[in-house]
Amino acid sequence: MTLDDLRVFVAVCRAGNLSAVARDLGCTQSAVSQHVKRLERETGVSLLERQPRGVVPTPAGRILRTAADEGITGLDLALRRLRDLADGETGSVRVATGATTVRHFLADAVVAFRQRYPRVSLEFFTESSSRGCFDALAGSELDLAWVTLGAPVRGIEQRAVVELPWVLAVPAGDPLADRAHVDAGELRDLRLIRLPPNSTSAAHLDAACAELGVRFGSDTSVADWDTAFLLAELGVGRALVPALPGHGTAGGPLRLVPVPSLRPLSVGWAVRRWDALSPPARAFAQTVVESCHGLPATPGPSASLTPRTTPPPPARSPAGPPPGAASSTGSGGPPVR
Structure with missing residues (x-):
């Protein structure tokens, strides 16, 4: 059992289709199937059930997927932090969003964040919808996604920032x-x-x-x-x-x-786990909150990132200065939808 086996298995559970995962990974459907079969041999149980339109995890598969999701999230965080340590004061913030989002909600925050952390890399990735952002968060090293908040999504935490009339x-x-x-x-x-x-x-x-x-x-x-x-x-x-x-x-x-x-319509941040965010990602998310609430984008006390169903707690500033990194890259992503 390898980490790649688990990553591929989680991707298959999410997509419900082996060929779609093969396209995303740039490999053959047979290669994807081999990852799953290796897991089934080692666990001794069937993990996927074939259906007319794809596959779904069996009860055993759901258990493994839940555990793999949690483990991969923690491991990805550890690898990110190790890379930051190896690079010295470097790091990056990866955001799924779009041109509409950047223009209307993030523009001032991007400027303020760049002034405060000039060596942190900001990378924006394109997704076509909130659903696409959730899938991208679950299956990649993205830190944050700015989305229209909707129904709860398994494995994703959503926090409202702005209510739009x-x-x-x-x-x-x-x-x-x-x-x-x-x-x-x-x-x-x-x-x-x-x-x-x-x-x-x-x-x-x-x-x-x-x-x-x-x-x-x-x-x-x-x-x-x-x-x-x-x-x-x-x-x-x-x-x-x-x-x-x-x-x-x-x-x-x-x-x-x-x-x-x-x-009103709620928009805000979606992440895999708030407690797993890197310091730069947490600082950027907080800077956006400050900007959207019309507060000074400074390291001092500010509006907190709060769950959409929970009253805001007392305001606190972001935790410590994050490790910095190189220049910003990338372009906008999808409109908030």
């Missing part, structure tokens, strides 16, 4: 543009620009509208929030979207009309 985005000449607010009931049977299909934000909006007995149609859909704002500004249609910084400024071509009766 819903607004109706309309062009300046729209009959609703000068309204102080719009009741969700007024949207009933309207045709609106649709949020990304199968996204967390769309599911949240559907649930919030269902609570109020509101349904609306759509003849246009988009892949991210910024596109919804742009199409509304161009007069293509009205969009029900989360309020984001930089849109709907006074006197501009786009107006945002609050819809206070809809439950």
Whole structure:
């Protein structure tokens, strides 16, 4: 039994498909199967059950997967820390996110973090959705993912940072543009620009509208929030979207009309384990919290990273200065969805 065997087995359990894991690893399906068979020989039990559309872990497989997940997470953390020690004062923070996220939520924090820790490498990786971010966290050395918070995900901890109210985005000449607010009931049977299909934000909006007995149609859909704002500004249609910084400024071509009766949307951080974050990753996550809450991005007392279902504890500063590292690299990832 090797670490590679366990990593491949966990990946197969997550994907539910041997060929998909083979593509990701750049090897053959037979090679993936050999990793699993070696584990089955050594454990003496069947670990996977074949089904028409793939494979699922057996009861024994679920036990091994849980243990392997925990062990691999701890080992990855140890290896990261050993590399930091070997490199001296070096390190990196790896974040799954996107252009919309960086522009609207992380930009000020990136600048503040770079000023405070100029030798730490910031690396941004592209994922197409919150679900993709969760999968990337579970299967790689990523530290953090900025996501739209949704249902609990096994092996992932989510913590809210910002609550985004819903607004109706309309062009300046729209009959609703000068309204102080719009009741969700007024949207009933309207045709609106649709949020990304199968996204967390769309599911949240559907649930919030269902609570109020509101349904609306759509003849246009988009892949991210910024596109919804742009199409509304161009007069293509009205969009029900989360309020984001930089849109709907006074006197501009786009107006945002609050819809206070809809439950706000939570966005924030997702990680494998908060207590396993490296000092640089924890410091970056905290810097984003400070920036989003309008607090000075300094090492002093600040808003804490708190679980979304738990009242905030007394504020504490990040633990000690992190080991630094080289310059930032990479580009944005997916819009928060």
